[in-house]
Amino acid sequence: MSIAARLEGDHAVAPVAGVPVGPAVLRAEGISKRYGTVTVLSDVTLDILPGEIHAIIGENGAGKSTFMRLLSGYVEPTEGTLSMAGGRVHFTKPDQAQAAGIALVHQEILLAEALTVTDNLFLGRELTRGGIVDDVRMRRVAAAKLAELGCEVSPTALVGAISLADRQLVQIARALLDEHKVVIFDEPTAVLTGEEVERLLAVIFELKARGIAVLYISHRLDEVQRLADKVTVLRDGKMVGTYPGHMLTQTEMARVMVGRELAALYPQRQAVRTDQPMLSVRNAVVPGFAQDVSFTVHKGEILGFAGMIGAGRTELFEGILGLRPGTAVIELNGSPIQIHSQREAVDAGIGYLTEDRKGKGLLLQERLGPNLTLSALASFHPGIILRRAREAEALTQAVADYDIRLKSLGVKAGQLSGGNQQKLLLAKVLLTNPSVVIIDEPTRGIDIANKAQIYSFIQDLVGQGKACIVISSEMQELIGICDRVLVMREGVISGEVWGETMTESNIALLATSERAHVAQGGTQ
Amino acid sequence: MTALTQSAPARNDRQFQFSWTDAGPFLALAVLLVVGFAVNPDFLSTTNLGNVITRSAYVAIIAVGATFVISSGGLDLSVGSMVAFIAGITIMFMNMMVPGLGLWAIPVGMAIALLAGLLCGLANGLIVTVGRIEPFIATLGTMGIFRALITYMTDGGTIPIDRSLREAYRPVYFGTLGGIPVPILISAVVALLGAFVLYKTKYGRKCAAVGANEDVARYSGISVIKTRTVAYVIQGACVAIAAVCYVPRLGAATPTTGQLWELQVITAVVIGGTALRGGKGRIWGTIAGAVILELIANLMVLSDFVSEYLVAAVQGVIIIIAMLVQRFSR
Amino acid sequence: MTALTQSAPARNDRQFQFSWTDAGPFLALAVLLVVGFAVNPDFLSTTNLGNVITRSAYVAIIAVGATFVISSGGLDLSVGSMVAFIAGITIMFMNMMVPGLGLWAIPVGMAIALLAGLLCGLANGLIVTVGRIEPFIATLGTMGIFRALITYMTDGGTIPIDRSLREAYRPVYFGTLGGIPVPILISAVVALLGAFVLYKTKYGRKCAAVGANEDVARYSGISVIKTRTVAYVIQGACVAIAAVCYVPRLGAATPTTGQLWELQVITAVVIGGTALRGGKGRIWGTIAGAVILELIANLMVLSDFVSEYLVAAVQGVIIIIAMLVQRFSR
Amino acid sequence: DKKVIAVSIPAADHGWTAGVVYHAQAAAKEINAAFPDVEVVVKTSPSAADQVSALEDLSASRKLNALVILPYTSEELTQPVKAIKDMGTFITVVDRGLTDASIQDLYLAGDNIAVGANTAKFMIEKLGGKGNVVVLRGIPTVIDDERIKGFEDTIKGTDLKVLDIQYAHWNSDQAFKLMQDYLAKHPHIDAVWANDDDMLLGVLEAVKQSGRTDIKLALGGNGMKDIVKKVIDGDAMTPVETPYPPSMIKTAVYMTVANLVGQAPVRGHVKLDAPLITQANAKEYYFPDSPF
């Protein structure tokens, strides 16, 4: 009997061995959180020990982020208490929690885009000398902190101008700037790739070694397995249980999270790829990001784009699709087309799912229906009048199809959990019924059960005779679903792998080294 | 899936939901009516209320257009001088055409006014969107331009409308249809159309999306430039309609016509619950806002408490209180 | 730590970086000077430039405060009438104190002016932040209030300063120090102080943060209410300083003092490169903006091309062109 | 039942209108105290449109026995005043005549053309028929237009040359700036005419600052007390003034009351002259307590 199965019935905390034991640095007792009539968390009790890495896992919408926000003063609990070092604490503002030694790295990027990296890092706690802000010293410290995380952005760059990954690293650096007792990471690696993830994990181990308690949320169960001393599983706002980390396999974690047996993560590959070119791009140039990139995706094919962060994949496609300045010779189904704006791309049947769902994907203050149909306004609402009833139907359909977990259809997009926002975004893009779908980071922040679902969606799309391009920083994901993977490095395509050469090591080699000697190609 | 069963009550929720934010301006309106009655019982007489609502029609009509501009994330400070400019053009053309066309000069002149409004709006829109100039500055610039043009057209004096047109044109302001003054009907039609476009059409969605988050709109295939420009064009059309209604009231255009209306218009829109930073528009709130402003001014005339010098202060205080009431009644 | 060695090049980057955006207003200024000289060589005469820059000092001083308000995400439409109100109060107090204090009435009056400015700014700030009213509307309300108060205080006429103070006070506007007119010196000091506070103190950072993203600021433990209120208080202080410089110029306050200055001030700030949506402030750009505005007006008078009726139009066009040049020179 | 007299005037937005408001309110106070069965209501309006609104409001809520109005503009107020007349109200119009003169039961006017013309005549005489003049005009309205017309028509045919004419919005501040610029632009100016005394204050300050001696005359108009004082004191640069007394509103209110309660019907047109105020007669025009 596996541990997971054994613990399904009783919620007892499994005895923990081999991890430091001591008085809890932070204790949450009987925590509940309700928004109006909606219960998001109910009766959660958790001890966080110093020098311990404690992972929280659960499906999208399980309440993980809400719980973390609650621990760090961003929201107040409806019921329950927090205590630190024995004494009760009550945070009404994040800075109170920070003062008490609790820092949170948000799931969603929370930085001021109009300010520089350094300004953001030191916001509210600037270093001064004689009352004058000491920019020189702040920049030096910022550069050091960022370098520790492997982030190479200039400390004086505007946050609005750096990539999402770099923003995430800035956000992490911000949390690590001061000495804290508890550091909470909410899906810190969702926008990071291999090397950055490794550095971050090293940093986390160093925190642990210094006796700092770390709370860690991720949908990447391999990371959880490597890091966690303890794993707490949340489902539907309730505690399922806390388990010793080393005793759970990834499969077991997934099963406890979902509460049922999971099918295989990657769908059975069906041979639907044809040799009929669907979208071909020649000599794409996006100034500053990509030079002379050419590729073709065929009907029924899933084409992957791999690369390190900063390889220029996102910018390449934004350039091709008219979202930023760039030039390319584009043929769709054999006939040349011009794309100057996203509108023309949508009309031509090319759908693009952005990697930045909060900034560029969804209207967070708007309800779900209008968000869903925003890209498809023309096709979804023929004539000039909105079809509200159809929209409501489509939303109900999308909620079912994509398993969007929500408490009420009347919520605003910003009130959905991160993963569910991603699913809504996917539904939005596919509503335009594109024949070529370009998905930038399809499963960012998606839980494992839904990942499988999204993969089978992509499989279904190409099954219907569409073509699909997947840009992803998760190599396993690309290998799992793609027919062929192009690897980008510093704005150019550095190689192509398929069949048996499509391995993590080959992709990593192409993505990083100056002159990769990878046997390209393979057999289908 | 559980989400499906939960969805039904969710939709009902929404339909029967009573939103304090939306009700705010109407509440403020009601309070004002009660206060007005207490101050001077004549306040609620049909004649007086009829007058006030008829007068608020101009600002209301223009403010419907401003609701589009503001909810799409723009701002238009030029509407006041645009009214003067269009009124001037309209009168000039009508007077010019009267020898040839007789009374037909009126409808033709109205068509010209509309055209002029659309073009003025287009100019504003293009400067803001294609020129990428802060709307505040761009429309402050065109405000000066329109004001100067009307001053030039009138040689600093007035352009009165031809006597022969006067009587025929009068009913557009002073007439009634089924007992309701024409300007009220016109503004009701404009508001209905505005509400229809903003709430029921694709364009309305685009407008709100562009105002809420330009990037999201762009990535959703919505042309920010086109959407926002069209909002300014709608604004121009509304100004033209207001100008056409305005001409018979005073029978002339002068360089001071419509002065400071832009501030009234923006105030009406904001009192009505539309956020100045864009993303949502409330047509009916805007109409309530326009009526509120006119009622306050009326109350100042009807009451005898306030020194003439302090009228502006009392108006300012009432507006701030109205906004406070709205904020904290949520 | 390796990062230490890496940080050096990053810093050099910044120091030698030439930013077109930052240079924009100064470029526009230079172009304007050249055009001005071409139009009328007298334009560059010391007297003329001296007059113009001295005149721009008021708007510049107020605009320094406005840079704080705007970069913190606010707006203040009341500054023009606040100048009039404070000038009125100052004169009243000085006249009242002259029998007892003699010439000491001037510095004491100045102190009272400053106090009044701080209080007016505080009132604006609290209405906007604690009252959570859209700054546009809140300050439109107080604009009416201040304007009405000065009208009331003057009975619609003027409050002239006591004859015995006039000569002693005159140098604050007409005097020079080391050959430089006093108002220019004062505005330079205000700008220096403003730049110091905005760029070199914690408060300046908070200001920008609050304007850039309220949520982020709040989560960083910055009090949005406090920060923005202080910005309005700074604005009030700047208005008071401008009023104190203003009084000796004509020796009186009237209900028309400072009319429409708010628009000039905001235009100066925006021409200077500060974004109206907040998050960044450019003090030196603001100063350039204020001078540009005054130069344009001066150029209109010195050139003979433009009909008196069209002056406002040409000014509008020049401002729009200046903004376009700035946008596309990036 | 009290007899109601409504007085509708522009809001105090510069010195002269402030004077109108002051005299109207003084008249109302005096009459309300003196005649228990008469009620005088004074309402100010900041624009023509607002004035029309105020007329509507006043007549909607009570029966007006008489209306004393100083209209913003003739064209725009003619119809609305006619509407009130049709209700049987006695109409007194001050300063600006309506386009349909038959509406006016009583008309009391200043003479804006004469303000311009008399000033011009004095200048021609004083400068010997030739010289350079700069002019500051107010806000683009009929009043401003007529004064300028009176001035320009009078100097036609003489060697008096208008070097420059620009708007300064009846605002002393803007006049100060404009005068500074005139001085920078024109090396020789013989005379300045600001068509309102508010502006003249700014002009004098600018001339004083420049230290220039070529300017022989700086004239205004309207009869502001500070300027009349200068005339009394024998100022060299401003030796004369043209009156355009805001107190005409008070005269009109009194005449209207006389018509209403007195035995003598008062009707017809009264035109106030705009004679030059010189040192000889200046004392008659000096009211130190008025705000204007």
Ligand SMILES: Nc1ncnc2c1ncn2[C@@H]1O[C@H](COP(=O)(O)OP(=O)(O)OP(=O)(O)O)[C@@H](O)[C@H]1O
């Ligand atoms: N302000 C709010 N109002 C209403 N419901 C909310 C609000 N904030 C969160 N929720 C709901 O609470 C639930 C839990 O959200 P939470 O963000 O904590 O999930 P999560 O476990 O972090 O999911 P994910 O893995 O997708 O990030 C979701 O169903 C969400 O819709």
Ligand SMILES: Nc1ncnc2c1ncn2[C@@H]1O[C@H](COP(=O)(O)OP(=O)(O)OP(=O)(O)O)[C@@H](O)[C@H]1O
């Ligand atoms: N604002 C910027 N200015 C200059 N160069 C930039 C800027 N932002 C990113 N870059 C550079 O552009 C390239 C591509 O950036 P980006 O990180 O978005 O690529 P990507 O392959 O899409 O990666 P990911 O989507 O995983 O973040 C990198 O060389 C990066 O350093």
Ligand SMILES: [Mg+2]
């Ligand atoms: Mg989450």
Ligand SMILES: [Mg+2]
């Ligand atoms: Mg990317």
